[in-house]
Each structure stands twice: as C-alpha cells, then as structure tokens.
Amino acid sequence: MKLKERKAIKEISSKDKEVVLAGWLHELRDLGKVKFLLLRDVSGIVQCVLKDKKLFKKFSELTTESVIAVKGVVKKAAVKSPEVTRKEIEIEVKELEMINKAETLPITVTEKGIRIALPKRLDYRVIDLRKPRTMAIFKIQSQIIYAFREFFSSKGFIEIQTPCIIATASEGGTALFPVRYFEKKAFLAQSPQLYKQLAAISLEKVFCTVPVFRAEKHNTTRHLNESRQMDIEVAFADDFDVMKLLEECVKFIVKKVKERCKDELNILKISLKVPKAKYLSYEEAIKLLNKHGVDLKYGEDLTPEAEKKLCSLFPNSIVFVHSWPLSLKPFYIWPKNEKVSAGFDA
Amino acid sequence: MKLKERKAIKEISSKDKEVVLAGWLHELRDLGKVKFLLLRDVSGIVQCVLKDKKLFKKFSELTTESVIAVKGVVKKAAVKSPEVTRKEIEIEVKELEMINKAETLPITVTEKGIRIALPKRLDYRVIDLRKPRTMAIFKIQSQIIYAFREFFSSKGFIEIQTPCIIATASEGGTALFPVRYFEKKAFLAQSPQLYKQLAAISLEKVFCTVPVFRAEKHNTTRHLNESRQMDIEVAFADDFDVMKLLEECVKFIVKKVKERCKDELNILKISLKVPKAKYLSYEEAIKLLNKHGVDLKYGEDLTPEAEKKLCSLFPNSIVFVHSWPLSLKPFYIWPKNEKVSAGFDA
Numbered sequence: 001m002k003l004k005e006r007k008a009i010k011e012i013s014s015k016d017k018e019v020v021l022a023g024w025l026h027e028l029r030d031l032g033k034v035k036f037l038l039l040r041d042v043s044g045i046v047q048c049v050l051k052d053k054k055l056f057k058k059f060s061e062l063t064t065e066s067v068i069a070v071k072g073v074v075k076k077a078a079v080k081s082p083e084v085t086r087k088e089i090e091i092e093v094k095e096l097e098m099i100n101k102a103e104t105l106p107i108t109v110t111e112k113g114i115r116i117a118l119p120k121r122l123d124y125r126v127i128d129l130r131k132p133r134t135m136a137i138f139k140i141q142s143q144i145i146y147a148f149r150e151f152f153s154s155k156g157f158i159e160i161q162t163p164c165i166i167a168t169a170s171e172g173g174t175a176l177f178p179v180r181y182f183e184k185k186a187f188l189a190q191s192p193q194l195y196k197q198l199a200a201i202s203l204e205k206v207f208c209t210v211p212v213f214r215a216e217k218h219n220t221t222r223h224l225n226e227s228r229q230m231d232i233e234v235a236f237a238d239d240f241d242v243m244k245l246l247e248e249c250v251k252f253i254v255k256k257v258k259e260r261c262k263d264e265l266n267i268l269k270i271s272l273k274v275p276k277a278k279y280l281s282y283e284e285a286i287k288l289l290n291k292h293g294v295d296l297k298y299g300e301d302l303t304p305e306a307e308k309k310l311c312s313l314f315p316n317s318i319v320f321v322h323s324w325p326l327s328l329k330p331f332y333i334w335p336k337n338e339k340v341s342a343g344f345d346a
Numbered sequence: 347m348k349l350k351e352r353k354a355i356k357e358i359s360s361k362d363k364e365v366v367l368a369g370w371l372h373e374l375r376d377l378g379k380v381k382f383l384l385l386r387d388v389s390g391i392v393q394c395v396l397k398d399k400k401l402f403k404k405f406s407e408l409t410t411e412s413v414i415a416v417k418g419v420v421k422k423a424a425v426k427s428p429e430v431t432r433k434e435i436e437i438e439v440k441e442l443e444m445i446n447k448a449e450t451l452p453i454t455v456t457e458k459g460i461r462i463a464l465p466k467r468l469d470y471r472v473i474d475l476r477k478p479r480t481m482a483i484f485k486i487q488s489q490i491i492y493a494f495r496e497f498f499s500s501k502g503f504i505e506i507q508t509p510c511i512i513a514t515a516s517e518g519g520t521a522l523f524p525v526r527y528f529e530k531k532a533f534l535a536q537s538p539q540l541y542k543q544l545a546a547i548s549l550e551k552v553f554c555t556v557p558v559f560r561a562e563k564h565n566t567t568r569h570l571n572e573s574r575q576m577d578i579e580v581a582f583a584d585d586f587d588v589m590k591l592l593e594e595c596v597k598f599i600v601k602k603v604k605e606r607c608k609d610e611l612n613i614l615k616i617s618l619k620v621p622k623a624k625y626l627s628y629e630e631a632i633k634l635l636n637k638h639g640v641d642l643k644y645g646e647d648l649t650p651e652a653e654k655k656l657c658s659l660f661p662n663s664i665v666f667v668h669s670w671p672l673s674l675k676p677f678y679i680w681p682k683n684e685k686v687s688a689g690f691d692a
Binding site: 006022129139145158179180182188198199201210211 | 349352368387388471472475476481484485487488491492495499504505506507509510511523524525526527528534544545547548549550551556557559561563571572574582
C-alpha cells in the first residue's frame, strides 16, 4: 500500500472508487461474519467494513489506537453509527496494514462508557488529546490565535517578541516566578505591558502573542500559572480608538472560527454568535450594579460577582468599562484628567 | 488640528493638497529665512519646510525626537536629502503642534555622526529602536514569523502552545535555567521537541512559534539565552517529506519578505534571493568536507567550521544533511535502520 496516496477522511468523495487511508483504530466491532472498524485521522472518523475472510486474521490482532492503513472501496453507508463524521459513506476494506500496534490503553479515546476524572486524563494527556472533543478544542484555539494575528497584521501592526526572562516585576508585586539567571536573580514576565508601550512609541502599532506567568496558587478558574497573552499597543490613539479595534478584532475572530471550525463547533455542540458591544463608563457601571443589587462604592474595584452581573445584563455582548478612577489603575495608564484614567477593561 | 485625519507618511500622494501628519522630529535644519524639519513616522521620513515667520517661534522650541503634528501643503521637493524616504515631495507647513517635547537624548536616532557602541545602544534600547535601520529589522522579523505561520496554516497544520515551564530537561542535560515553582523545582524549556511529537501523534501536523531557553554563556554568536523557535512536526511522513516542506517554507518566507519589505530591504541595503536547496547524506557531506581540507571522520559531529565550508560550497542554497549515524542523534529521532537515523540538519 502506498502511503503517499493517502487521503484525509474528510476529503473522501462518494465518487472515489478506491482510497488509501491511514490513521488510528478508534473502535472495533465484531459481528462474526462481518467485522467493522472505525478509522480516525485528524480530519474525521469513517466506518470500515471487512467481509473478506482473508482479512479476519489481521482483524483479530488489532487493538484500539493502533496505527493502521487500509485500502478499500467507497460505498454508501449501510449502518450509521453516531461516532462517524462521514455518515453517508463507508469503506469496504480490501487491504489492511498494521503500522504500529498499540498496547492496552490506560484511558479510552472514545467518548463512550465511564467518564474519566480530569487528573487521570491529564496523566495520560497524550491519549486524551486524541478524543474528538479535545482535538476540536485544539483546532479552534489554533484558529483563534491565527485570526487575531491576521486581523492586526491586516491593519499594519508589527509583531514584537517581548522577553520572558526579566529583571524586575512589570505588574503588581508578589506573584512572580523567580529564575536563577547565572549569578543573578531574574523573574518570568507577568505581562508584556512595558515592552509593548516602549515599542509602540517607536513602531506605532504593535501586537504580540506571548507567554505570561503568574505565580498564583490556582484555586480559582481566573488565572493560570502559564498562559498566552494576545495583546496590542497603539500610538496616536485614545482609549475609544483602542476599544473599537478590540471590538472589531473579537468580531473578526468569532466570524473566522464560525467559518473555519464548523465541524469542531458541532462536535462541541456550541452555537457561536458574533457578539455586540456595550460601552459603559466606570461611573455608569457602578450605578447600574447598585441598581441591580450589587453593593459597590465609587472607587472600588469590580468584583468577579460584579463582572458576572454586568455580563448577564448584556447577553452576547462584549462589555467595555472605561474612564476608571486613576486611583484604581497602575502608573503606566494614561491619565485623562486629574481624576479619570484612559484605562478600560473588557 | 484633527489627529483623526492623520495620514501615514508612506501614504501621502503628490495629488494630496493638504495633509495632517504626526510623528517624531527626526532632524532640524535652520537656514535663517527658511527652516526645515524632517518628520518621521513608522512608515517613512518626509521633509517639511517652514517659510511663514509666525511659525519660527514654535520651531525654535523644537527638540529632536519630540512628538509633533503638522498640517501642510504637499509640494514638489526642492532639495532631496538622503534621509527622507519620500524624495519627490515635501510639505510646506501651515500649522505646527507640539504634542510632547523630548529632553536631550543620550544617543542619536539619525544614522549620522559618531557610531555609538552596542552596550550604550542597548542601555537606551527604546531610543535605538527608532532608528530606521532598527525599525526595518523589526518589520522584517515580524513578516518572517507571519509568513512561517501562513505557510503551515495553509497546509492544514494546527498551531500548538507548548509549555515554557517544564519538570525535566528535554534536550541535552546541563544548559537549563532553574525556576522555583512553588515548593518544587522546575526548568525553562530548551525545546518544544517532545511536546510537538506527542501532539503530532494525535493531531498529525502541528507547528509552533515558542520561546526556548538555553543557559549557555553567550561567548559565541550561535546561541541566545532566550529565543523564538519556529518548529513543525508531521505524522505519516518521512525525513524527505519534512525536508521538502521546510525547503518550500523557506522559499515562501523569502518571497513574502521580498514582496512586503521592499523599503526595509533597501534601508538595510540587502538584496535577497530565493534560495536553492542541496540535499547531502551525512556520508556525502563528510567526503566532500575531507576533499576540501576539513578533517572530519565518519561518526564525528559537524563543527561550525565544517558547516561554514558546506555553505560556501553551495552559495545561496539551503544545505540539508540527512541520514546521520544513529549514535550522533538523541533517543527521540527515528531510526531508519540499525546504523542510520532519519534525523537531518539544515
């Protein structure tokens, strides 16, 4: 079998006569005289039927997640199983080749049966990654960051690579990971903030998609120790110019994910809508929150509860809160006047 | 003056009557009755002429690198200075506004005059970044990484984010930066190698553009302590499939940089050619090196001198050396047979 002729499962046409496929053995079904296997590659899952007895010995040696190649004839599907992504066709196998046999798995890849607890799934992350749901998340994530860069590149932004190893804290004070940098002490960057500001006063419009590190014990779902920050900085612009850009960018990303990740959104049963945008000053936000039973005074930071309430008041919207009191914002935020900053949160 | 009407210097058309520009004051020239200033933004440099005496007081207050805005009439250039990028036009200034006055600079931004030593330039990196040559390097760098991602995304590759903080070394042994991870000891990743391999056996084709860290004293120009790695991993492919992809990718990147960074290549006086590719087995490479006076035995790693010689033998080419002895390659490289690996270097 020539693997160079291999076709992606998503690309099989019902007009194809014979195809070569390769991938992972997702599931085996033995009905005695007829045997079935579900073949999975990164693009989808297709049902393969074995009727020829000469192939049955090979079938008996198969284990799930083994890497195999098949050559077969494209037929109209007789039985439609819920797992397959190619519901209208099946492959009648003529040749079967074991490329690499899998040992017994510690966790299953199919979404059937017992739910496996997260710690065990993470112990076997490499197998868990093969689940169609997990793969869908990775594919969508990849499209989100790609669309972010597409949007800002098309607007003339220059991508910069801000450093991860830095000499002093750039935001807040305590939540830093110390690094031994030869004879000196250094830290992992919490934010590209200062670097992107210094770049923007020369390069005008910059963006970055860089790792940031926060040494906070993760007892909430709001912070990760290591994450990727998609960030921009713009010269010759005010806070409203920047909020407008971010609004457009989020709409662009959602539009692209809807276009490019139809199958993945189906697998995850997510129906995405391009969001609207709502602009509120900090003062308006506080008044609105007070009206809806959240007790906050002017000058206090928004609590997670307050943020949740604001989002619930404007469903399917990006909520921008602008014109924050200067006292709530760090030194590098532009003061609009003596009381109010040009900082905003979304 | 309405900054919202601002035009990029590169975008000024000789058909424009009046334009609003904003940027940095690159250079001042006082000829008495006529005064000139060179205005720079991220897109270029244009000469501005002040003839109106009412503006002379403002001119006398200007300092280089101040942020200013001008409104003026587009005219045919009288004198062409070598610094300007818009040689055919100049701006006769009607209004001039100081947005932010710069103090005396510790280093100059124009490329004229005394060459400043690198340590001092790095001390004032934020000013050095404004030099047209430095800006050109940043713009080209941004296009290189963008084109890399464009190429592999168009081929169906999924971008993954491999971790920076890891528990054990992934390549070699000693050159690691230790990180204190709460009560545990961790390291900064030297390579995304193992992560991308594990991702590829589920997602088939992955790429990443991630930070890597090597704790080597930088007494050579071959390693940086922190750099960005542009990397791929492919399932169902052999070493030649992967080399061919990389060859195509490098050609694609050079083509895109030539198209998109014409001005920047001119500033740097670089004439780029789309390279050819030369494929050599390790054995062929050793023989060729011996023939050209480099003393290396089969089984020895290529020295920097040997790599230099190979490149000089095939000018304007990417030189791939494949089929390395297994003994020279780490455990995660695919063995083709008992002696030779599918590893390659470029």
